[in-house]
Amino acid sequence: MTQENSILPPLTERFGILRWLRKNLFGSWLDAALTIIGAFIIYWAVTGLLTWAFTVAEWKVVSVNLRLFMVGQYPLQQLWRLWLALGFLMFLTGNSLAIWARRSYVATILLLAFPALLTLLPFGSEPRKWLIILSLTGVIGWGIGWSKPQALGRSVIFGWILSLPMFLLLTRGFTPEGGTMPIVGTNLWGGLLLTFLLTVVGILFSFPLGVFLALGRRSELPIIRLASVIYIELVRGVPLITIFFMAQLMLPLFLPPNWTVDRILRAMVAVTLFSAAYLAENVRGGLQAIPKGQFEAAHALGLNGAQTMVYIILPQALRLIIPILVGQFIAVFKDTALVAIVGLFDLVGIAKTVLAQPDFLGLQREVYVFISLIYWVLSYGMSYLSQQLEVKLGVGNR
């Protein structure tokens, strides 16, 4: 880093704003024409959009139903559990950023300030208070991580491993009615909460399955290979929606009588099985990029097959495909919207019920623009942050 700074950048041509305009906008007749067309499109789109957003649109449908969009029918008096879980996640995030991504200032500031920025949305005073607390928790976590990076590393990893079970436990609760944490049935989970849980569970569980399938596909054992290939190609050949329908409609037929599987769990299983097939292909790509010399060297060092895989090959292969995995994560996040078609109340499902409220009929544009905005901000945010971190951490390239 310091070395680079000492070398001065090459001299560049300096030009004024007119020269810049001339070069970049009116370089040739074609460019000039295109620029004018482009300017017209931008003008038309921006004025149209702004006029609509500020004069026509009725955003009340969003502000009134904000809680439904976020957590669905999750009981109001139990919401503190979700805030608690989120606080834990924020603390871990702050911690991890300070330990492993010290120089990623942009990512750090964006992530830690995100909850505080959300207060700009028309939340009530209660959620706003919580959001500020979330940001503060993140900053505290960051401060602690910054002061003791070495000592904390292991426990933070442990914390991340615990975070999902903890999140699920807090969301679901464990005491019977009347206790401090009464069970909240999965039929009440909804909105962004459900979308988020489906995505995280889907990705986490599909990851090991995907790795096994990828290894299976490269296996020398014909039957294992065949089974993996059939599975991967079957799943990749059919639309996700058919798998959701299978899970909701046909699964009961395959089970012994009176066995039931929770609807949300079914959707989670469907996402997992679907995403595993795609992940397997990504992992296979990563495995193929590892030169044969690595296998041979590992063998020469006396490592057996499993050790070679676990200690030599997989770490390199997975590191190589981290950007692709982030892409996969975003794809799964967007795909979970399909559960609305099988009747679950995820972000899109909730949007449909909100639109059925007598007070807010015919406001499809407002609601779907709002939902799209949530999807867009989160997807784009994830890909932007991962790019930031990839550059700083040097993942994705060897």
Place this chain on the structure above:
Amino acid sequence: MQESAKQKATIPFWRDERILNILGQVVFIIGLLFIGSLIYQNMKAGLARQGISLSLNFLKGISGFDIAETLLPYSRTSSYWRAFQIGLLNTLSVSIVGVIASTVFGVILGVARLSTSFLINRLAAFYLELIRNLSLLVFLIFWYLGVFLKLPRVKEAVIWPGSIFLTNRGVGIPWGLPTDSYQTFRLILIVGLILAVGVFFLFQSYSKRTGRAPLTTLWTLLTFVIVGVVGWFILPEKPLTFDAPVIEGLNMTGGKVLSPEFMALTSGLVLYTSAFIGEVVRSGILSVSKGQVEASRALGLNGFQTLRLIVFPQALRVIIPPLTSQYLNLIKNSSLAIAVGYPDLFYISNAIQNQSGRAVEMFSLVMITYLMFSLITSVFMNWYNRRIKLVER
């Protein structure tokens, strides 16, 4: 088995990898079969309780429901099988329109993304980022409920020049109605096609002999068009009369009415897929090394020639594989028609399944059909890919 293994390897059989491998696979198969049979038994028992046995005979039964958009004759007395065929054709038509339109649009976007005009470049980049981070389902629903159903009512239809009617019952466009001379005209078109193929091969052999690169595709198309146009005018009666839509009673009649469901589905799919194709095209063009362009300019080729003869053929090799998977995604994503009420394959199969209660059969049928789509597309694109592949020494 154990005996021979011991003798050969002089290690106990439970540590002999060859045997363990085979054993492992056998256990795997047995496990799979066991679970498979368990499921099969459960399913059979479940179906038996309802008094149903697995068979496809129910497809001959009368469907009893009506379908909005049919490319084949259909009524409520038609069979389930016919309904299924209609769904299949609808999926095909959406897919074909979608693939063609999103390719065109995607290439434009990809090139625009590389434009030297700063504004166009940024605009394309913004579009790509915008679309790629949206959920397709939400996007489709938005197009349906937020755009096409918000068009004016039939009575207040907006009419664009060329008799294009915009209403919330669909977009009406003029459409050709065949007249008596249509049969002759079709023959002329076939002749034109044969001629065009002839021209194509003529130019190819010329190109091989001389090493020059004539505009083969252009001339082939031109031949066909010229024959068509000449045929159109020499016939005593116009082979097609243009029928513009009119508003009559409750709906539009005449012309061709593209339903809001179809419009929403295709425009949503096209705009979504083209963003991905644009990215594919961009990376394909970027993959051609700059030296190639410089060299071709040094040889005296102009900009268009460079693009057509040097850059594009090389870029195509990089583009084809990811393009194939985008096409496959489009076909699979067309199953989201169910969200906007367009009667595609999945939608109609779901309706059949609802009315007949035959979930297992219908789902098997649907999955096989989609697998076939995927398979055929892959085979075709692989064939094309092999054809344009660089011949390596």
Place this chain on the structure above:
Amino acid sequence: MRKTLWIVSLLLVASFVLAACGGASTTGGEPVTVVETVIVEVPAEGAVVAPSGYGVTLETVKARGNLICGVNSQVPGFGYIDADGNFSGIDVDYCRALAAAIFGDANKVEFRPVTAAERFTALQSGEIDVLSRNTTWSLVRDTELGGNFTATTFYDGQGMMVPADSGINSLQDLAGGTVCVQTGTTTELNLADVMSSLGIAYTPAVYEDADSTFAAYAEERCDAVTTDKSGLVSRRTVLADPSAHVILDVTMSKEPLGPMVRHGDDQWFDIAQWTVFAMIAGEEFGITSANVDSVRSSATAPEVMRLLGLEGDMGLKLGLNNDWGYNIIKLVGNYEEVYNRSLGPDTPTYIPRGYNSLYTEGGLLYAPPVR
């Protein structure tokens, strides 16, 4: 290397067994499909129960501690989530009555919204104990789809709603028009039947759920929307301007709606059926949730005494406690109360009683004697 593969294969077996390929089934013969039989969430005590036979359902429900009731969540007046997030409607109240009969507690019921498409599978597979989701009693459903209808809780007929200013007064006026309808329903089939028998050419616009269907109608995607008349009435109330829509004076079909149980458990069938009858009988004898205690303490009429569990051990014969009828009326109410709560004159979804009056008042409600 070999060893890795061996280990990997073993892990693969494990993973396949655990989470495996629910993905797809093959040509039809033997599905390769494998499902996570191991990590299935089984109702704790119910575990694996023998195929439903006499008395099994009640046992399972009692062991579980609550009743699981498949309901609609999109039809105001029948099954709907109100602004506070609670389920309401007469189909929903039936579930509460059934829970009251079994547990003496109307809240020991879990409502599970099911779509039109999945409702029968959900019932067959035991995912729900009873289906109370404005479901039409028909021969196919009573036989092939594996269920038994218990009793009719609402006599309905299919109707057609059009905008008041459309000038459409009869089905014939719809010629060349578009009709919105929901898929997977008897409504869809009736529409095709009626229109083809009248020789009216029309285009259907078919949607996956009620919300989409009426959203499309509200956007004037279609000239008319068809479903059960009760559904039209209740749905009209949530349109932007209810008075701008009229329901045509035609009845396209008979639609008796009622709760449904699965084949094979006659005891459960009886309980589900007599819960309806108890509510109807309650109205007939003038017993309401308000006066049931005083009626009980002063009851002399044998029929009333049998219904309220003072005589004859009627509840025991059903496999319940003798105060089952008392609990239903005390905790949920008689038929009239339930009806008025969701569909009465004071509600936005008002539907005149019509056929759904007692037989003594010219309606079709007629409860067999409790004896």
